[in-house]
Amino acid sequence: MRRDGGFTLVEIMLVVLIIGALAAMIVPRLSGRSEQARAAVARADIQTNIATALKMYELDNGMFPTTAQGLQALREKSAASPVPRNWQGPYLEKDPVDPWGNPYVYVSPGTHRADYDLYSKGKDANSSDGYITNW
Secondary structure (H helix, E strand, O other), rough: OOOOOOHHHHHHHHHHHHHHHHHHHHHHHHOOHHHHHHHHHHHHHHHHHHHHHHHHHHHHOOOOOOOOOOHHOOOOOOOOOOOOOOOOOOOOOOOOOOOOOOOOEEEEOOOOOOEEEEEOOOOOOOOOHHHHEOO
């Protein structure tokens, strides 16, 4: 008798069981990683990306944007006083929002640092425990 090259039902069920077992081992290890990744992105934005844009703004204009001007002053020239003298932006390519879709909080001069405070309220905006800060 000649046999065709197909798979038997037992072979297919065995492969499905193996894939299921592997998924059962891997999925629990990956759960929760997305929040860690979002926090890492927010930390990188605060400590590097937005911080660099703020330093470039300060080098060009001799001051940081005021709290009233906010981080939007890094995207477009502010008409609010004090008007930047030598605005060379945009200093950021996209709007400064954290990975949870909320705008970063910017205060200048800062209460924790002399120049500015910059932070994200994190996943739970109602609790200061999850804040990601630059101080």
